[in-house]
Amino acid sequence: MADAETSRLCVQIVHSHFGPLTANVASALLTRGRLSLPQLVRFTGMKPKTVRTAILVLIQHNILWHAQTEEEGEMLEFNTLECLLRLRFGRYVWQAENIFGPTGAEIVQLILDHGKLRPPEIISRLSIYDPKSSSMYSQSLYKLVSEAYLKPSTILSHNSPRDKRIKYEAEEKAKITGFPTAKELREAKETAEARLKREEEEAEKVGLKRKPKDQLSSRSSKDDVYFRVNFDKFNIHIRNKLIEVAVGERFNHSAAFVMRATLKATESKQKSISDVRSDPTSTAAIAIHIPDDEDISMGLSTTSKKPSSASLVKDYLGIMACVDNPTLAGKAASYVSLTDNKVHVEFDLISKRLRKRVLESVTRERHGDDGVRVVRLLLDVGKMDEKHIAKVAMMANKDVRPLLSALSSDFLISTQEVPRSADRNPTRTFYLWHVDLAKAYSALLGNLYKTLYNISMRRQAEQEEPNVKAVLMKRERTDVAQDENLLSRMEREILAEWEMKREKLNVLEMRVEEAVFILRDLDTGGNTDEI
Incomplete structure (x- = not known):
């Protein structure tokens, strides 16, 4: 079960997105753990039909897991991480617009609003007012799926992974003869985790491959697949931006631009935020992603008059790899590694430093x-x-x-x-x-969740203030929405003050959520290796 601060934040998110009845179901699951439908009805005090509807809503939005047990039957479990990621939905839509344009942003926003949808439903909903635009949305949808920004919603994604992880670990431990050592237990856990991840990857390929013998049948089967947003792919862009900003703060703007080009050169192969390092790339591939009008020589003191772009990139990479300090301290402070004329971005090292910076x-x-x-x-x-x-x-x-x-x-x-x-x-x-880094990061996360909850409650309290509430309700009228001059001067001042407060709270929420991203999402391998 989640701790008190995380539970309060999750209940508040569900309440703001789905209403008080659904939040009541979420609260019961967060405070009591796994529950069956009869138990939820008893603990929430609501009608079975209402509870069942709330469960369907949460399952549709991937916030509930199923867990089938022989002793208790079907149990329901709250997916805390999926709920907390809803705070980034606005950023995901913004990223989709920057990468794929307005049509891609509309597709991502529609799927986020409905949890998961099939391709025909996506196209029909978006092109309802302009049928001729269906081909444009189909192309954007194809790009989103082919580049893994959307992934299939499978049966495994609705089942609690904890049960299978425990089962697979038990099977691996049964293979150990004698008293198991700490190394053998760790290897059994890693093997079980890899097996579970492999099953999830294979399940997500369902509906994406077409059989050459039956194109029509495979196409119809693909249309039956429900797609959901792949948050991991969007988180990669957040991580890359943080790395770029960190390089700019450590060195200069030109070094940050070279790091952006390095990440861009390997962006298509970055599939998961849990990658320890990037795939290898070359200096020439990095130089290709630097525009001709960008003068990166401003950040270096060079002796030659017109150094080539490739030589400048090589110098910047040497600085970021700390080649002038070939010690353990230099390696720990590096951003990239250079091996056999290949460049790797060290995501794990950078993530550790970012987390320690938050701690400091x-x-x-x-x-x-x-x-x-x-x-x-x-x-x-x-x-x-x-x-x-x-x-x-x-x-x-x-x-x-x-x-x-x-x-x-x-x-x-x-x-x-x-x-x-x-x-x-x-x-x-x-x-x-x-x-104790694991303990310290856990405490910091709890405090950040508490801050996010307080920000949400402050925003709600400001919105429920009588004068503000009256003006907001008046603005929703059709005539006022078309012409805000119908508002009085005092009402416009109240509205401007409310919008200013809301903007400040939104900026604060984004900053706190960025710290949460560093401590939670960038913790790819756990903290045991840092202690």
């Missing part, structure tokens, strides 16, 4: 520069006691002790007890401080 920014906001100094020291050195921290950080003991307690209360650092005797007497126990 929150620490600086709450505990100042001294708190950041302590956190960085513990990240670099590892476990240290209080006196050692004060000595290395060059701080007084009287200042270190309350600072460590404050950092620990916010779960930014943790303690490790090392007893010197079997009775674990506190007076004979060492207390070592360290940064």
Whole structure:
């Protein structure tokens, strides 16, 4: 089950998108875990028909999972991640418009509004007022499907993956003879995860391949496939933009432009946000994606008069690969790697640095520069006691002790007890401080979810203010919608003030959601390797 902050945010999202009755069903599932239909009826206190309708709505929008068990029968489980991704729907539509134009944005928005749709339904709904535009929408739909921005909705996507993951892990552990080691358990988990991912990829190919013997039959079967938006593909563009901005902040605008060209050269092969590194590309392929009117030599001090674009790209890649610092620290600070004249963008390394930057920014906001100094020291050195921290950080003991307690209360650092005797007497126990990244990121995510919930409630409260509510209801009238001059001067001022507040709240929500993206979505391999 989700924690309290995540549950409140999910219920608020469902309430704003589908209404209070559906939110009541979501709340019961989030607070009590898996439930059957009779249990949902009992816990929500609503009529069975109403509960069944709410379940159908949530399933249609991919927010509920099925789980079939022999003991309890069919159970329903809330898909928390799918619900939280609804906060990015506006950004997904904007990205679709930038990549595929207005028709692509209309298709993505329509599918997001309905959860999943078949191609004939998409074309008929969009071309209802202009039948001649159906071919244009068909071409955009084909591009979205062929480039994996839309994917088929399969039976596996509606079943809870947790059951199969547990089953596959049990099968892999049964193959181990004797007492399993930590390495064998980790390999069994990875094998089960790979098997589940392979099954999902094979299931998504249903309806996309045409048989040469029966073109008509295969075409009709393809029209029967329900398509949904592939959020992972859109998240790739968010990740790439964050990397580009990070390079610009670290070096300069020209280096960021070279990084954008590098990501563009491998963009077609970037299928998942969980990729550790990009596919290899060459310097020539990167130089092709740099326009002729872009002068990237401004960011370098060159001796030659007119250096070629390829040589400039090579110099920038060398800087981003930290070739001048061939140490472990240099490798950890790099953005790309150069091997055999091939360029790889190191997504995993960059993601780790972005997450640590969020951790440091929150620490600086709450505990100042001294708190950041302590956190960085513990990240670099590892476990240290209080006196050692004060000595290395060059701080007084009287200042270190309350600072460590404050950092620990916010779960930014943790303690490790090392007893010197079997009775674990506190007076004979060492207390070592360290940064548990998994715990720290989890605490930060909870606080960010709480902030998103507060932003949503503040927006709703501002909208429900009597004067604002009256003006908004008046603006929805047909005559006022056509001519806003029918509003009085005071009403226009109230409306302008409300729109300004809403814009500020939307900007704040986007910034917080970007931090959520860094901590949650860019955590491709978990935090165990960072501890």
